[in-house]
Amino acid sequence: MKRTTLWKRMAAAVLSSALLIGAAFTTQYRADAAEVSGKIVVAGSTALLPLTQQAAKEFKKHHPKVKIVVxxxxxxxxxxxVAKGVATIGACDWDATRAVGGFPAYKGLKAYKIAKIPFAVIVNKNNAVNNLSVQQIQDIYEGKITNWKQVGGKDEEIVVINRAKGSGTRVNFEDKIMDGHAIKxxxxxxxxxxxxxxxxxxxxxxxxxIGFVDLAYVKGGIKAVSINGVKATTANAASGKYVFYGYGYLLTKGEAKGADKAFINYILSQKFQHGSLKKLKFIPVK
Amino acid sequence: MEKQSPDWTDAMNLLTAHRQSRWTVKYTADRFFRFLCLGSVIFLGAVLGAIVLFVSETGFLVFRDVSLSEFFFSPHWDPEHGKYGAAVFIAGTLYLTLVTLLITTPISICVAVFIAEIAPPWLRQWLRTLLDLLVGIPSIVYGYLGATLLIPWIREHTGAPVGDGFLAAALVLSIMILPTITRITDDALCAVPNEWREANYALGGTTFQMIVRVVLPAAKSGIAAAVILGMARAIGETMAVVMVIGNVAQWGFDLVTPSSVLTSHIVMQILNVDFQSTTNHALYMMALLLLMISISLIMLIRRLRLKGGAS
Incomplete structure (x- = not known):
């Protein structure tokens, strides 16, 4: 008999404390809760994933009523x-409302430019070549220049490495560097x-x-070559002197509304653009 | 310890009622379990059917835009310019499988013969355990080792500028399927009755004669099943292949030119295509081809097993 009362007491204590804590939390939520609520589903680019993930983490703190899946x-x-309605926000390495890289233009979507992404043309660390002109890179990828000797390196055949068709990085490479010249x-x-x-x-x-990749990936056994004599740095890309960069976009079906709009606004806010976004090696657009 | 004195028939009635309810419960459970099993089978069948149906439904859409002969016989894959020839990938898959089997079958059979007929019992156990462990290694590990160790080695020894290609892929696949073929061959060899071996020795045959004339022929259908199972694994392998094959839509019969096969091409492209595009339909058609190839291989194995009887 004694034991049962003890159990009952303990249960009561646990229950009441749980209720108390719960109540405390609810009041806190109520105090913090902004007017936006709903569900945000972000899908798309892996290059922008670190950015959207970080933004989601911070955004959740300010808007606990909003559910975000990235x-x-x-x-x-x-x-x-987004066009199919599976996601509310689509992340893309190019402006998908225009026909780019062999993909159709997605009508009815609205694109928000959220970040500038610097890219790099990379070679092996032991390669003597440190600078290439846009013309030279084009010629290498077109198959007109086939030996490193022709661009100031060793007498070795150039091995050209490309990303799969449709990769965001490749789309930007074709857009910014190849400029209409077809890759062999x-x-x-x-x-x-x-x-x-x-x-x-x-x-x-x-x-x-030789290859190309997001500037953030450049470390270890590879190095970024200067393009037209301009070093591949975020500062040079931000000023526009360095030509190999692209933009990251978020897309919504029509004008962004409700929670989606709040999320995009958060990413475009000064605080995020010059804080977390910069830390992740992207370049602010605002 | 309550004292009740019900009358005898009442007691009997109660007892039968009790029994009956127990019987009903038992039979209901029985029947329920039967339905559960049947339901599982139907579920499995439905899933398999749905896969085949969905893949073929999407796959056959490709022939609205591409002719049958272009898809199967043209080597030009260039979706941007409306060319959807998959011959490179189809021939590549068959060629890669052939080269892989040429490398791995003789080695596997020799290893299996060593384990089953020659090795002392303690070594036999060790080798079997080792092979079982090798079967369980994820293919991405093989692919990674291939990309980091094998490709520089190939580049150095063949003078190829890239090093990716059928040679690298076939070597990686050979190492991958070797344990599978070896273990099943080993089982087939062990299934050969010992009396046959003894008969060989009684007739004055050597161990070599016993292996070549008696054991291997007797286990032949089991060995064939082992090879086909390895082949099915090689044909369907994706991750290890995509890392070492080079992924270029061009012929690679000289073994060191970057090329592509069905699986690697699908995995390279599938995420980067528009759902409604012909490219997507073409990729589904390739998936259907793979499915058909592996289904026919499995059917072949079943037939061999039935014919082989005991082994």
Whole structure:
């Protein structure tokens, strides 16, 4: 008998304290809760994923009533999932409301430019070449220049590495560097890789390779070459002197509303643009 | 300890009622379990059917825009310019499988013969455990080792500028499927009755004669099943292949030119295509081809097993 009362007492104590804590939390939530609520689903680009994830983390603190799910698969998945209604916000490495890189223009979507992304043309760390002109890079990728000797390096055949068709980085490379010149996608000195990480591995393991990747990936066995004599740095990309950069976009179906709008506004706020965004090696657009 | 004195028939009635309810419960449970099992089978069948249906439904859409002969016989894959020839990938898959089997089958059979017929019992146990461990290694590990160790080695020894290609892929796949083929061959060899071996020795045959003339022929259908199972794994393998094959839509019969196969091409492209595009439909068609190839291989194995009887 004694034992049961003890149990009952303990249970009562636990229950009441739980209630108390719960009540405390509810009041706190109520005090903090902003007017926005709802569910945000972000899908698309993996390059922008660190950015959207960080933004979601911070945004949740300010708007606890909003549920945010962030995922990343590929750039084209962004506008596609928004158009299909699977996601409310699509992240994409290019402005998908225009026809870019062989993809159709997505009508009815609204694009918000959220960050500038610097890219780099990379070579193996032991490569003597430190600078290439846009013309030279074009010629290498078109297959007109095939030996490092022709651009001031060793007498070795150039190994050209490309990303898979439709990769956001490749779309930007074709847009900013190739400028309408077609990449030669065949030959025994050419290969394609799936992801940015694979690109880094491929170039760091082959002394004669050339490739391209987000500037944030440049470390270890690879180095970024200067383009037209301008060093690949975020500062140079921010000022526009360095030409190999792109923009990251968030897309919504029509004008952004409610929670989506609040989320995009948060990313575009001075605090986020010059705080977390910069820390993640993106360049503020505001 | 309550004292009741019900009359005898009442007691009997109660007892039968009790029994009956127990019987009903038992049978209901029985029947329920039967439905559960049947339901599981139907569920499995429905899922499989849905996969085949969905993949083929999307896949066959490709033939609205691309002719049958272009898809199967043209080597030009360039969706941007409306060229959807998948011959490179189809031939690549078959070629890669062939090269892989040429490398791995003789080695596997030799290892299996060593384990089953020659090795002392303690070593036999060790080797079997080792092979079982190797079967469980995820393919991405093989792919990673291939990309970091094998490719620089190939580059150095063949003079190829890139090093990716069928040679690298076939070597990685060979190492990957070797334990599978070896273990199943080993089982097939052990299933050969010992009396046959003894008969060989009684007739004055050597161990070599016993292995080549008696054991291997007797286990032949089991060995064939082992090879086909390894083949099915090699054909469907994706991650290890995509890391070492180079992923270029061009012929690679000289073994060191970057090329592509069905699986690696699908995984490279599938995330980067528009759902409604012909490219997407073409990729689904390739998936359907893979599905058909592996289904026919599995059917072949079943047939071999049935024919082989005991082994």
């Amino acid at each position: 995922s990343g698969s590929s750039s084209i998945a962004g506008p596609q999932s 996608t065949s030959g025994d000195n050419y290969k394609e890789v799936q992801k940015s990480g694979d690109m880094v591995n491929a170039v760091s393991s082959n002394p004669n390779a």
